[in-house]
Amino acid sequence: MASTTENPKYKVIGTRPIRHDGVDKVTGRAKYGSDIHPTGMIYGVLVRSPHAHAKLKSVDTSAAAKLPGVRAVVTHKDLREPGNTILELGEGAVNLKHLSNNCLAGDKVLYRGHPIAAVAADSIHIAEEAAALIKVEYELLPPVMDIREAMKPGAPLLHDDVFTDELGTKSTTASNVARHFRFEQGDLEAGFKNAAHIVEREFTTATVHQGYIEPHNATALYTADGHITVWTSTQGIFTTRQQVAELLDVAISKVKVVPMEIGGGFGGKIRVYLEPVAAALSRKSGLPVQLVMSRADVFESTGPTPGSYMKIKLGVDASGKLVAGEAYIAFEAGGYPGSPVGAAAMCVFSCYEIPNAKVDGFDVCVNRPQTSAYRAPGATQAAFAVETLVDELCEKLKLDPLEFRLKNAVKEGSRRVDGPVYPRIGMIETLDAAKNSEHWKTPLTGKHQGRGVATGFWFNAGLKSAASATVNPDGSVVLLEGSTDIGGSRAGLAMQLAETLGIPAEQIVPRVVDTDSIGYTDVTGGSRVTFATGHAAYQVGLEIQRQCCLRAAKIWEVEPATVSYQEGTIVGPAGKQFTFKELAAQITKTGEAIVAYAAVDPHGCGGAFATHVVDVEVDVDTGKVTVLRSTLVQDVGTAIHPAYVEGQMQGGVAQGIGWALNEEYFYDASGTMRNASFLDYRMPTSYDLPLLDTIIVEVPNPGHPFGVRGVGEVPIVPPPAALANAIYHATGVRMQTLPMSPPAVLKAILAKAAASNGKH
Amino acid sequence: MAKKRVVETEINGRKTEFLCEPRQTLLEVLRNQLDLTGTKEGCSNGNCGACTVLMDGRPVDSCLVLAVEACGAKLQTIEGVSPTSGLNELQQAFLQNAALQCGICTPGFIMSATALLAENPDPTEHDIRFYLAGNLCRCTGYDKIIRAVLDAARVGKGLKKEAAKTQAAAS
Numbered sequence: 032m033a034s035t036t037e038n039p040k041y042k043v044i045g046t047r048p049i050r051h052d053g054v055d056k057v058t059g060r061a062k063y064g065s066d067i068h069p070t071g072m073i074y075g076v077l078v079r080s081p082h083a084h085a086k087l088k089s090v091d092t093s094a095a096a097k098l099p100g101v102r103a104v105v106t107h108k109d110l111r112e113p114g115n116t117i118l119e120l121g122e123g124a125v126n127l128k129h130l131s132n133n134c135l136a137g138d139k140v141l142y143r144g145h146p147i148a149a150v151a152a153d154s155i156h157i158a159e160e161a162a163a164l165i166k167v168e169y170e171l172l173p174p175v176m177d178i179r180e181a182m183k184p185g186a187p188l189l190h191d192d193v194f195t196d197e198l199g200t201k202s203t204t205a206s207n208v209a210r211h212f213r214f215e216q217g218d219l220e221a222g223f224k225n226a227a228h229i230v231e232r233e234f235t236t237a238t239v240h241q242g243y244i245e246p247h248n249a250t251a252l253y254t255a256d257g258h259i260t261v262w263t264s265t266q267g268i269f270t271t272r273q274q275v276a277e278l279l280d281v282a283i284s285k286v287k288v289v290p291m292e293i294g295g296g297f298g299g300k301i302r303v304y305l306e307p308v309a310a311a312l313s314r315k316s317g318l319p320v321q322l323v324m325s326r327a328d329v330f331e332s333t334g335p336t337p338g339s340y341m342k343i344k345l346g347v348d349a350s351g352k353l354v355a356g357e358a359y360i361a362f363e364a365g366g367y368p369g370s371p372v373g374a375a376a377m378c379v380f381s382c383y384e385i386p387n388a389k390v391d392g393f394d395v396c397v398n399r400p401q402t403s404a405y406r407a408p409g410a411t412q413a414a415f416a417v418e419t420l421v422d423e424l425c426e427k428l429k430l431d432p433l434e435f436r437l438k439n440a441v442k443e444g445s446r447r448v449d450g451p452v453y454p455r456i457g458m459i460e461t462l463d464a465a466k467n468s469e470h471w472k473t474p475l476t477g478k479h480q481g482r483g484v485a486t487g488f489w490f491n492a493g494l495k496s497a498a499s500a501t502v503n504p505d506g507s508v509v510l511l512e513g514s515t516d517i518g519g520s521r522a523g524l525a526m527q528l529a530e531t532l533g534i535p536a537e538q539i540v541p542r543v544v545d546t547d548s549i550g551y552t553d554v555t556g557g558s559r560v561t562f563a564t565g566h567a568a569y570q571v572g573l574e575i576q577r578q579c580c581l582r583a584a585k586i587w588e589v590e591p592a593t594v595s596y597q598e599g600t601i602v603g604p605a606g607k608q609f610t611f612k613e614l615a616a617q618i619t620k621t622g623e624a625i626v627a628y629a630a631v632d633p634h635g636c637g638g639a640f641a642t643h644v645v646d647v648e649v650d651v652d653t654g655k656v657t658v659l660r661s662t663l664v665q666d667v668g669t670a671i672h673p674a675y676v677e678g679q680m681q682g683g684v685a686q687g688i689g690w691a692l693n694e695e696y697f698y699d700a701s702g703t704m705r706n707a708s709f710l711d712y713r714m715p716t717s718y719d720l721p722l723l724d725t726i727i728v729e730v731p732n733p734g735h736p737f738g739v740r741g742v743g744e745v746p747i748v749p750p751p752a753a754l755a756n757a758i759y760h761a762t763g764v765r766m767q768t769l770p771m772s773p774p775a776v777l778k779a780i781l782a783k784a785a786a787s788n789g790k791h
Numbered sequence: 792m793a794k795k796r797v798v799e800t801e802i803n804g805r806k807t808e809f810l811c812e813p814r815q816t817l818l819e820v821l822r823n824q825l826d827l828t829g830t831k832e833g834c835s836n837g838n839c840g841a842c843t844v845l846m847d848g849r850p851v852d853s854c855l856v857l858a859v860e861a862c863g864a865k866l867q868t869i870e871g872v873s874p875t876s877g878l879n880e881l882q883q884a885f886l887q888n889a890a891l892q893c894g895i896c897t898p899g900f901i902m903s904a905t906a907l908l909a910e911n912p913d914p915t916e917h918d919i920r921f922y923l924a925g926n927l928c929r930c931t932g933y934d935k936i937i938r939a940v941l942d943a944a945r946v947g948k949g950l951k952k953e954a955a956k957t958q959a960a961a962s
Binding site for chain 2: 049052155242243292326682683708710716722
């Protein structure tokens, strides 16, 4: 593809080289988690609860253990349960008691699919037969599936040791509400008093899954010297190491986590599920053990991101300035506390200057799998509510939705409701670009067609990363890093090192290495890798520059201060110079190797904004919504590899469209998920989507040497709201629930028709 | 447990005999016995297409085929699509168009697209979307995959025209 840069400031940044791991991935040679088969490996299966809520009276594994070919059986007793202690994992923390019980349940099961025991055997089929022989006695308890039900006094309790953290004070009675917190600014009452228009609506969104195509997997080997090697596809090798060490009760130095290629994660492959269990089975059997989830297991016991109940109120003055906002946001935590409701509360009003605001957040346990992050966790639900209300206000005020947003947009210096003041951000630039887009300027003409627009925000993250590099005699540079590559980050990091050194991207050999081979690196999450690990790659580049200059000075026998590094050339006095490649060829002949190392914990990650413009056509007889055209405009700071930036934007939009129009967990009254397959949990196929247009806006982040902001998460945020607005403009129906599936849209259309018939 | 069976097949042009239990799927045997792990497992019930292989030229979900059913069949997997050196036009087009992110669905897409282009060398965007609807991708939103297949078709046609011209010139 284009080897000329699309960014005149740089030589490598802004080009579209073939990704470094590309050939392995199109030839089937790339090794994902379940592709590894260490010698002597056996297979494991988990026994999972068929009930959503029950006490475990007994677990009898004796018959299973006796089946020929069975090598090990483990239960909760084989994991350490350290009580209610909190383990910090960089991005987020876990309660070890909950983690341990979520991997293998102790005294209670809290959702259907909750693992209880595991068997490892010579073949997967023997393991399955053995799993069926494990006898579990349950004392059934009534499940509570709905947030608002779970919050009521007298609701079935999931935990007898979860007490509401009520605005910072621990309550004394057990509750499903783990936490209630509040953000406030200004004078809410006065704000609403000054409003010319107020809208207030309730919203609900369904539980959805990240939907990565690769199921969770773990392969572990416990050796006689007490070392554990874990091969797994995870978003965080170091956090996996930490969690495995805690649950197996071994020193962290005894655990090595080897990153396998990861077949999608989107936030759902941060928490451990299988790794400690595989390690426990290996400790008992002395053999390498592989566990791979079935697709139903993935749906029933991992991932999902919370369903929500939200009530939001917005007030605007006669000039169209937002004056007050109030939000009540309750999120499903699932079986254990810890939903991303905090992020939702910080994001809910994050796009606008609202002088008077109050946000209440609630983290609520229900009998569903423990919820996880999913691409801008919490922001999408909140944006669905606020951005559809904004559309309603625009209609009342007869204001163009982009003009309204421009008038109220946050900019450098604006304060977010939870406190932080924005540095340089690009919300306004995305709105301007949307306004000037060909899409926005092209009117819709068809019947039952409508256009919607919405904006979204995501913080992005910094956190810790390490990188090291060594120069080869042929002028190539091996770059080692610890950020598992979920969607092309090797290329983005290699390009930043290449830019720093002034050499082609192809000269860099990027490798993601295991926990014994690189310094601590936080998870691949929070859109942080290109930002933070990129920062480390840049630092490594500067160090290589420095060492190259020293070496050249030594070769030329000149003062080091007279040598400088200029865009891939080492320049000395009196016209002396080496290209990087020439110097590289001299390194081993003239001294020690050139090796550089950097560990960073950068602050100054820049927040990201994206504006989505979408056209739909609604079949008013069936309620089916067809997406006709989609344009996502996003401020990415600086696009390192524009093709993979577009890819992140398109992927986020596609997931947002799925969340908006189809995806949901169907639970029956007993708490059984009725659609735990890709057939029934319907994610968008190629046939459901149009081409997904992107407009990259670049407002460089002053907190990064190349202006990177982080790209991956914000594109999922605006689509559900934009689609709801488009559906309204196509049909006159305001949707306040997700998904806006054909039955839901049809019901709303029929209700509206009935209401207007009633008026006549 | 039923007795193991001997299955004779041809995989990627190589005569292959393997021993399997009647209950084993073709996917399980490919991955766990023959070490052809390029074929991926995504759902094991025929909904995601990650395990697509060609069986006598026809795309099948190998998780829905019993290994014994492959007796006498010619199989092609992702490991068998490249020319002796380099990549074929679909593989190249996927790389040039950045049509993969995590890459787990890529082998299945390349196998399905191979079957599509064999059936229909000049597909429209609509044809491609329809034919590939059985292959799920969660990362890309399909945009770049569709463009890659369109590109590969263009190149493929070009190659065929070239070959025809050379043949005509030679005769």
